[in-house]
Amino acid sequence: MLRREFNLSLFVREMFRKYYLSHHDFYIPKKLEEREFGFVFFDNGTMHRHISFKNIDELVRYIRKIIPSHVFYSSAYYEYPNADSMNQKGWLGADLIFDIDVDHIPTLCKKYHDSWKCLNCGKEGTGSVDICPFCGSERIKKKTWVCNKCIETARDETLKLIDFLSEDFGFSHKELEIFFSGHRGFHIHIDKKDVLEMDQDARREIADYIRGVGIDTDFFLKRVQKDLYEYIWSIDSKGWHKRLIRGMYSFLLKMSRDDLMLAGLNSERINILIDKLGVYGPDALNEVVLTLNEWKFLFHNAIKEEQCIIDEKVTIDIKRLIRLPDSLHGKTGLRVIKLSYKELENEDVLKKSIVFNDGYIRLYVKRIPEKVLDWKFENVRNKVIDVPMYLGIYLLQNGGDDISLIKIL
Amino acid sequence: MAKIEVTLTKGYFLKYPFLPDALKYISELGLTLEDLSYDTLGNEVIRRVKEIFDAVINSLPIPPSGDDPDIEVLSYLVALIVLKIIGDRSLIEKFVVVLSKKYSEYINVEENNFLLYLATTFGWKIAYGSEGKYMMFFIDYLENIPEYRGRWKLVHRQVSKGWVYLEKIELLRLIESGLKKYMAKQISNVNISEVQLPDPVYTLVEEISMVWNRKVKEYEKVRSRYLKKGEKYYPPCIRSIIEDLKNGRNLSHSARFALASFLLNIGMDVEEVLGIFRFSPDFREDLARYQIEHIAGLRGSKTKYVTYKCDSMRSLGLCYWECEGISHPLQYYYKAVRGMPPNVKKRI
Numbered sequence: 242m243l244r245r246e247f248n249l250s251l252f253v254r255e256m257f258r259k260y261y262l263s264h265h266d267f268y269i270p271k272k273l274e275e276r277e278f279g280f281v282f283f284d285n286g287t288m289h290r291h292i293s294f295k296n297i298d299e300l301v302r303y304i305r306k307i308i309p310s311h312v313f314y315s316s317a318y319y320e321y322p323n324a325d326s327m328n329q330k331g332w333l334g335a336d337l338i339f340d341i342d343v344d345h346i347p348t349l350c351k352k353y354h355d356s357w358k359c360l361n362c363g364k365e366g367t368g369s370v371d372i373c374p375f376c377g378s379e380r381i382k383k384k385t386w387v388c389n390k391c392i393e394t395a396r397d398e399t400l401k402l403i404d405f406l407s408e409d410f411g412f413s414h415k416e417l418e419i420f421f422s423g424h425r426g427f428h429i430h431i432d433k434k435d436v437l438e439m440d441q442d443a444r445r446e447i448a449d450y451i452r453g454v455g456i457d458t459d460f461f462l463k464r465v466q467k468d469l470y471e472y473i474w475s476i477d478s479k480g481w482h483k484r485l486i487r488g489m490y491s492f493l494l495k496m497s498r499d500d501l502m503l504a505g506l507n508s509e510r511i512n513i514l515i516d517k518l519g520v521y522g523p524d525a526l527n528e529v530v531l532t533l534n535e536w537k538f539l540f541h542n543a544i545k546e547e548q549c550i551i552d553e554k555v556t557i558d559i560k561r562l563i564r565l566p567d568s569l570h571g572k573t574g575l576r577v578i579k580l581s582y583k584e585l586e587n588e589d590v591l592k593k594s595i596v597f598n599d600g601y602i603r604l605y606v607k608r609i610p611e612k613v614l615d616w617k618f619e620n621v622r623n624k625v626i627d628v629p630m631y632l633g634i635y636l637l638q639n640g641g642d643d644i645s646l647i648k649i650l
Numbered sequence: 651m652a653k654i655e656v657t658l659t660k661g662y663f664l665k666y667p668f669l670p671d672a673l674k675y676i677s678e679l680g681l682t683l684e685d686l687s688y689d690t691l692g693n694e695v696i697r698r699v700k701e702i703f704d705a706v707i708n709s710l711p712i713p714p715s716g717d718d719p720d721i722e723v724l725s726y727l728v729a730l731i732v733l734k735i736i737g738d739r740s741l742i743e744k745f746v747v748v749l750s751k752k753y754s755e756y757i758n759v760e761e762n763n764f765l766l767y768l769a770t771t772f773g774w775k776i777a778y779g780s781e782g783k784y785m786m787f788f789i790d791y792l793e794n795i796p797e798y799r800g801r802w803k804l805v806h807r808q809v810s811k812g813w814v815y816l817e818k819i820e821l822l823r824l825i826e827s828g829l830k831k832y833m834a835k836q837i838s839n840v841n842i843s844e845v846q847l848p849d850p851v852y853t854l855v856e857e858i859s860m861v862w863n864r865k866v867k868e869y870e871k872v873r874s875r876y877l878k879k880g881e882k883y884y885p886p887c888i889r890s891i892i893e894d895l896k897n898g899r900n901l902s903h904s905a906r907f908a909l910a911s912f913l914l915n916i917g918m919d920v921e922e923v924l925g926i927f928r929f930s931p932d933f934r935e936d937l938a939r940y941q942i943e944h945i946a947g948l949r950g951s952k953t954k955y956v957t958y959k960c961d962s963m964r965s966l967g968l969c970y971w972e973c974e975g976i977s978h979p980l981q982y983y984y985k986a987v988r989g990m991p992p993n994v995k996k997r998i
Binding site for chain 2: 454
């Protein structure tokens with residue numbers, strides 16, 4: 242067992258070495274000398290941090306010598322980035338960072354590649370759950386994979402995030418640095434001077450805004466009769482005032498009268514609203530009065546339509562270590578890549594991030610999910626398969642006992 | 651953005667001695683601290699500084715100034731020096747709170763242009779929009795709002811292209827909080843060491859420091875009466891975490907932190923907190939002890955951590971309640987112990 246893992250990590254490390262030695266134009270973080278770096282090594286999997294470099298050449302030399310499985314750098318700038326304790330580093334500021342991770346977004350493809358096991362009752366299933374549907378325990382062991390559908394979902398969510406950042410917060414597309422993480426998601430970094438000194442509270446408030454957290458109906462409704470309220474903002478207003486009305490509208494367009502009835506919205510008022518939607522468009526929402534509960538139902542769904550699911554912890558943390566662009570993700574072997582807005586919109590992100598394009602690899606597979614990266618497997622059990630190198634590396638790294646290497650072709 | 655021009659007379663310096671123009675005017679007079687200490691002007695200044703601190707420390711309104719702007723600006727300057735030397739964070743906080751309240755009374759009746767001038771003095775990006783509204787850059791807005799909820803919560807604001815739209819009354823509130831930060835910054839920027847102090851100023855520092863220490867001891871005596879009360883005084887968020895723990899649920903990292911830091915802050919020691927964490931299904935004494943000692947400030951960074959605020963608890967998904975008038979779990983606890991438990995509503 243130990244022997245197999247040892248060989249695997251040696252093999253992957255060799256592949257990483259080839260990449261790091263042949264790759265040249267490494268991404269250079271702004272003020273590199275003020276950043277802390279962290280590396281995970283292949284041999285023991287532990288993180289070595291509190292390391293700093295004077296320039297990109299020094300960093301690249303280090304990476305080529307060590308050949309790490311993961312490379313991270315701090316979103317923060319420090320006076321002494323290599324000080325051993327966070328308190329001694331002398332925090333000078335931090336980029337504003339957003340993280341979109343498909344792990345947090347419900348997707349249909351998860352049932353084709355993810356599985357879970359309850360550590361409490363022992364039951365298993367496919368897809369992704371947080372609570373065991375059989376015994377209610379939260380002690381769940383998950384096995385997750387990423388496929389191109391996941392990446393597409395995360396990409397769409399990232400476009401939504403960019404809409405918030407430009408429409409509401411006024412950042413131009415040029416001020417946003419967009420990265421694919423080499424695994425399940427995307428990062429956006431902003432290093433504009435204005436944002437660097439923002440404290441955690443201010444960053445949290447931005448994250449709450451983007452996630453649509455804390456919206457209180459009081460600020461959007463006015464009582465016009467006993468128990469009946471109207472929505473007081475028009476589609477021409479700004480911020481969530483506009484987003485709510487837009488979100489309610491797109492939600493209602495997707496719903497039939499029957500759907501709404503099933504959801505418990507069966508009043509004459511809702512019928513009137515639906516009739517008016519056809520005539521007035523979103524303005525119809527300013528033409529009706531509804532009960533508080535009806536509005537709350539619509540708000541809830543409007544927020545779901547409009548919100549962007551970011552991992553708020555990443556945005557709030559002002560001392561976070563994040564993946565270095567152009568480094569390889571140790572779990573997938575994919576490259577962390579920088580994308581322009583156009584590339585994010587139009588290009589095949591997965592293809593761009595594949596480094597190990599050459600050769601094939603023969604594996605013995607006990608079990609394998611139906612979809613992995615851009616491949617489909619149908620009913621593959623206890624079989625020998627040949628797959629391209631990039632896929633083979635991911636399968637081996639993430640497959641545990643289910644997948645083993647036979648030979649490199 | 652166009653530069654905002656305001657002509658300031660000496661009358662403004664009397665009202666607003668913190669203004670950079672006021673301090674510049676005084677420095678142009680070429681007075682040194684030495685000069686201050688030995689003549690009648692000096693005596694007047696020292697008397698005024700004492701008067702200000704007496705009001706600050708005892709939470710009383712500041713007595714009105716005389717009609718000499720020189721004395722008022724100099725007193726302000728000496729007060730900054732005194733604060734810098736004593737270096738006590740709570741005293742500085744008290745000072746800026748009381749003084750910003752006083753200045754705000756004048757600011758509230760000022761014209762538009764002066765408000766914009768003040769805002770730009772604080773370094774804010776701000777503009778006068780249409781329909782009587784002000785537009786403020788969102789980062790300046792976020793750094794100065796009194797709380798992250800209710801009308802101030804960003805989801806409840808008109809926000810577009812980086813600008814947050816404000817009513818005049820809201821801008822005034824933000825200016826008050828901006829002023830506090832501005833004064834705190836002035837204090838931290840004071841560059842002086844004790845050696846440079848002439849005797850009368852040195853005596854003044856000692857005197858104020860003594861009065862303040864006496865007050866702090868009084869506060870602590872009162873505080874000790876509130877420590878380590880029963881679970882029924884805990885806010886609903888903390889009670890719910892304890893319940894989860896007792897029901898054998900695995901707690902998230904942030905829930906553990908919230909609970910441990912809360913218990914430590916109401917006076918429990920590490921052993922007592924460990925006792926509560928023992929209910930945890932995956933309890934490991936060595937790990938738990940390490941974490942709790944860290945939060946208590948006995949390890950690592952040696953900082954004693956304070957519990958998350960309500961805003962943070964909400965973002966972390968640990969709070970599902972509205973506790974009337976409460977912005978921090980510890981505030982709930984102190985109120986409850988005083989026999990005034992806040993009204994609690996469950997949020998949708």
